[in-house]
Amino acid sequence: MIKARLTLFRLSAATMPYLGSEDTVRELRRALCNPNVQSDQLRYRNAILKVIRAMSQGVDVSGLFSEMVKACATVDIVQKKLVYVFLCSYATLNPELSLLVINTLRKDCQDPNPMVRSLALRNMTNLRLPSLVEYVEQPLTAGLKDRAASVRRVAVLGWAKLHNLQTNSEIDAAVVNELYSLLRDPDPVVMVNCLRALEEILKEEGGVAINKPITHHLLNRLKECDIWGQCEVLRTLQRYRPQSEDELFDILSLLDASLVSPHPPVMAATLSLFLSLCPGVPAVSQAALERVRGPLLATCGSVSREMRFTALCHIQLLLRSLPGLMGAHYKRFFCGYAEPAYIKQRKMQVLVELVNDDNVAMLLDELRGYCTDVNTDTAQAAISALVSSCVILCGLGAGHIGRSYSDRCLEILIGLLGLKQEHITSAVVQTMRDLVWVCPQCSDTVCLAVEGCEETLQDGQGRQALLWLLGVYGERVSSAPYTLEVFIDGVRCEASLGVKMELLTASMRLFLCRPAEMQDMLGRLLHYCIEEETDICVRDQALLYYRLLHCGIEETRKVLQGRRSDPSLGVLIGRPAEPISQWACSFNTLEPLRQGAMETESASRGSPEHVTFDPKRNNDPSDTLNCGHDEEALHSGSDSAIVRTDSTADVLGSSLTVPLSLSVSPALSPEEFELLWLQPQVLHTEQGPEKMKADKDCVCVEEHVRCPEILHCSPQSLQAAMQLVNIQTLAFTPPHALPLRVYLYTHTQRARVAVTPHSTLILGELLYTGEGNQKVGQVDGGVVVVEGREDEQMKEGEQATADGLSGRDTGRTDREQDGVKVTLKQHPRDENALKGFLSILTTVLHTLSSESD
Amino acid sequence: MISQVFILSSKGDHLIYKDSLSVFLLQSHKDLHFVHVRQGGLYWVATTTADSSPFTVVEFLNRLTALVKDYCGTLSEKSVQMNFALIYELLDEVVDYGYVQTTSSDVLKNFIQTEAVSSRPFSLFDLSNVGLFGAETQQNKVAPSSASARPIQSSREQGGKSEIFVDVIERMSVVIGSNGVLMKADVQGEIRVKCYMPSCSEMRIGLNEEFSIGKSQLRGYGAAVRVDECSFHQAVRLDEFDSHRILRLCPSQGEQTVMQYQLSDNLPSAPPFRLFPTIERDNGGRLLMYMKLRCDLPPKTLSQELSSPDQSAELKPQSRAVVWEIPRFPGGTQLSALFKLDVPGLSSASMLEVGPVGLSFELPKITATGLQVRFLRLSPVQPGPSQRWVRYVTHSDSYTIRV
Secondary structure, three states, X not given: OOOHHHHHHHHHHHHOOOOOHHHHHHHHHHHHHOHHHXXXXXXXXXXXXXXXXXXXXXXXXXXXXXXXXXXXXXXXXXXXXXXXXXXXXXXXXXXXXXXXXXXXXXXXXXXXXXXXXXXXHHHHHHOOOHHHHHHHHHHHXXXXXXXXXXXXXXXXXXXXXXXXXXXXXXXXXXXXXXXXXXXXXXXXXXXXXXXXXXXXXXXXXXXXXXXXXXXXXXXXXXXXXXXXHHHHHHHHHOOOOOOOHHHHXXXXXXXXXXXXXXXXXXXXXXXXXXXXXXXXXHHHHHHHHHHHHXXXXXXXXXXXXXXXXXXXXXXXXXXXXXXXXXXXXXXXXXXXXXXXXXXXXXXHHHHHHOOOOOOXXXXXXXXXXXXXXXXXXXXXXXXXXXXXXXHHHHHHOOOHHHXXXXXXXXXXXXXXXXXXXXXXXXXXXXXXXXXXXXXXXXXXXXXXXXXXXXXXXXXXXXXXXXXXXXXXXXXXXXXXXXXXHHHHHOHHHOXXXXXXXXXXXXXXXXHHHOHHHHHHHHHHXXXXXXXXXXXXXXXXXXXXXXXXXXXXXXXXXXXHOOOOOXXXXXXXXXXXXXXXXXXXXXXXXXXXXXXXXXXXXXXXXXXXXXXXXXXXXXXXXXXXOOOOOOHHHHHOXXXXXXXXXXXXXXXXXXXXXXXXXXXXXXXXXXXXXXXXHOOOOOOOOOOOOEEEEEOOOOEEEEEEEOOHHHHHOOHHHHHHHHHHOOOEEEEEOOOOOOOEEEEEEEEEEEOOOOOOOEEEEEEXXXXXXXXOOEEEEEEEOOEEOOXXXXXXXXXXXXXXXXXXXXXXXXXXXXXXXXXXXXXXXXXXXXXXXHHHHHHHHHHHHHHHHOOOO | OEEEEEEEOOOOOEEXXXXXXXXXHHHOHHHOEEXXXXXXXXXXXXXXXXXXXXXXXXXXXXXXXXXXXXXXOOOOHHHHHHOHHHHHHHHHHXXXXXXXXXXXXXXXXXXXXXXXXXOOOOOHHHHOOOOHHXXXXXXXXOOOOOOOOOOOOHHXXXXXXXXXXXXXXXXXXXXXXXXXXXXXXXXXXXXXXXXXXXXXXXXXXXXXXXXXXXXXXXXOOOOOEEEOEXXXXXXXXXXXXXXXXXXXXXXXXXXXXXXXXXXXXXOOOOOOEEEEEEEEEOOOOEEEEEEEEEEOOOOOOOOOOOOOOOOEEEEEOOOOEEEEEOOOOOOOOEEEEEEXXXXXXXXXXXXXXXXXXXXXXXXXXXXXXXXXXXXEEEEOOXXXXXXXXXXXXXXXXXXXXXX
């Protein structure tokens, strides 16, 4: 619902002058000044109409201000209204000339016609000129006592506008008292306006006082208000706390009729009030939710698509606490043929939540129909909905029914592969990968299905998923080596970085179980990646595997064969019901609507700004290339700097439950970074592997990462490497200066299945003091002349040579003593995301510093 | 709390822009949220803060479109452009300082001074309502569908027709499985009153006496007209509803929804259309789709058309759909069509991709639930000529047949 294009448009209207706008203005001025026009009321009005038309088309007509001020003095109300539209838009640009209008306006305030009075009063306050305040106060005070309700309505809001103009000024107690007494005004709109005005004027005191008499007065008059007034009153009453249980139930029974109101705004506002009035009585809230089911479902079938969407989003909220609420009404969420994609996708999200034994057959059939939707996004959403329901069925799966339907699910998916449609195949393969991770029992069927679908797969994400499947379940897919061979032969033309990395891992894995078939092509692949590949990440990964193979097959197996599945994730999806209080505060706000937008954003795979680090797959670097802060790892005597240890896996383990994705947007300016960074620190720099000190919503972590060679990376390569994983470096010290400091930030997003994604901001500082011994080695043509132990050989990165420094010397430091101190700050706090981020960062640092051969 | 209101054309051009609170815009630009609805080919946008109720904002925008439609006659880019002064005036009265003041046309009519400019382009369709040689034809007895598309205010000045329209509008959403079994059938219905009378003190709408709400309730001796749930406009007085199924209300000028109701699953009659598809591949790799479409509505003696209606079919490559248009489809008849499609790389699996068939239709003079208006009385009796129209129509919200 939030349209970026609209902001874009507004900019263009503001900045782009229309062609010939000067001519237009001159023309209009001539018409306005023409005495013949002025004497003819209709012609004069038409000339003014033209001005307003030009104004709303974006032409700058502010030059006509004085002509328009003259046009204001007229008896013709239509003309007056038009002129006021103009004046209110341009008054702030011409404060002096605006003084001329005030006389006319004040005279109009005495007019016998209430319409003229209210019009004058409204526009007087709409001019938004602080200099005019002194002229406005007197008519406003008179307006509060006016006979006509329409004038009182305007006057009441006028005080709020006045207060807004001069927020610092003293609040006039007399006015506030008058406004409080006007709560008893016979006109309901005046009453509601008083609430609104008091709410604004007394904002600093926490808004209008909601005590028992006021509450009951408002409740008794609720029926007189129109729906807008009712919403306003209900919203204000949320602050009220009933003094006794009896009072609470009195209020609730008074509100019962509005709870089932046919007007969605009233229904939503009432439910919101219910939830805030009785947070301690879950039975009441639950009964209220059941009561609104009918009206909410009716709203889901509303003529207005936007209203349907809003209702759907709120139903999703309700389902978080009462999963069974809509079970019997699942058919209401079947997608209509011509419904827009955003509604279809929401409906599918709801449908998946409603799967149960009774409706599963119908639901699967329905979802299958959506998979061939013309809109590719909808089709992909349908496929992942199908898989989610399959996972739920596997979860239920103890019973025979669950099992047979999860088979049916797979059958549908496999049938879809037969269509040979590019986007469908890609989505199916990706979801199958996710499926076998959660439901390993499905792997046999999946292995049979993936054979032969590489021809249809075009996009990187889909091929990555296929490669992962081939790597992990390669021994069960007979054609796996041949498929990989096609990929390896085409690696030269491969554009996607992810596919190359995945190909390396998959080839290694398959080599372990089918060495005879794989040996030759793996050799070719490694050779290409080490010798010819230009991308540093791919090259490093290939180098790592090459060295790993040197350590022997058992070592390699230990590193590469991690977990293949995690059935415990399936339980996560069939999660327990949340307490209502979890979401009650976001009910009836824009929040639920935005959440979905974020969900779909993170669900759209392959968007360039979101690199999804899905730690559940062993293939990503954070998992396989792990060299944590473990002492053992470094002492293990292997000639590789990268050793996988169990303890680091445990650290990661806690973050494994959810995929973590990093994003650099929204961008953070250096000033903002500084401000956030310098907020009071709660960190104690004690020694130790990991210190955590948590504030309310912000957390600070300090950690040491051993990667001595970081100094030799040029800042550019560091920045490039960080950017690859969506970490933005903001500032760093000049290359080779000590101490080396780098400041960076990123946003993390953890997209849990069907739960609100959690977004945090992480700021970080890398500090390398280089306290270790520094020895200088001689570099000749990029090859380091070796001094000392074999394992400390290093080759200087190409970028490091390129960055224009002498390029001939490089430092070598003692590994045991130094490390990069990483200080991280996170808002708000989310330990798992932080750990995930740390492991990614560590990996990047290691990849950068492990440039040796 | 609404900060700004825009009306944008489908291309994004500014038609109307009202800033009710520019101070706030500058202060919290980042927290500004754009909420928009699309109606009449226009974007209706409001900017607001994150904590405001989406239901309220969307409802407000919908109500605003309804008001603009009431005042300008139709909703289109052209009518909005022609009536921008009127819309500014309307907005001025409806929203003050970001707070909705009133959207009731009864209140607003006292304030709105500008007159609407109707944009009625000359159209051949208007001629179709003129009887041949001035003869009274069947069609003349039915209010033309465009009759209610006019500004409400013109009645006052033209002094002419004081009319009232009561529309019973139902939207069906139906899913029929590939085996012909009805999988889902929903009806959302409403009674809408559109009033052009300058003053009307009370109106009584009598519904079928057999009208019953909920599963248990049964009334009358004939076939019950049943709905699951039913809700009424605030202004409707229901004191005679329980005994005689009479709605009493004082309609305000313009359009308002008096009653809404829903019915799920148990429709009183069979769904109006059935499809018998046969889909196969021929030897030349072409896709053959043989469609037999039956309309199960009771045949009407008056509108028999023996010649085959002028249908057309078109392949829409962009949406990958064949569109078969049937201008008239009398009840109790059957139509068939054979579509031959050349599909590159047609395989047996591709057959899975065919379907579903979506029908969109409008059934005049028919309600799926069987709801009828027994009578429509105005009191006091209007002086001068006044016309009362009751119209029934059933739309297809979504009528899907799987193949």
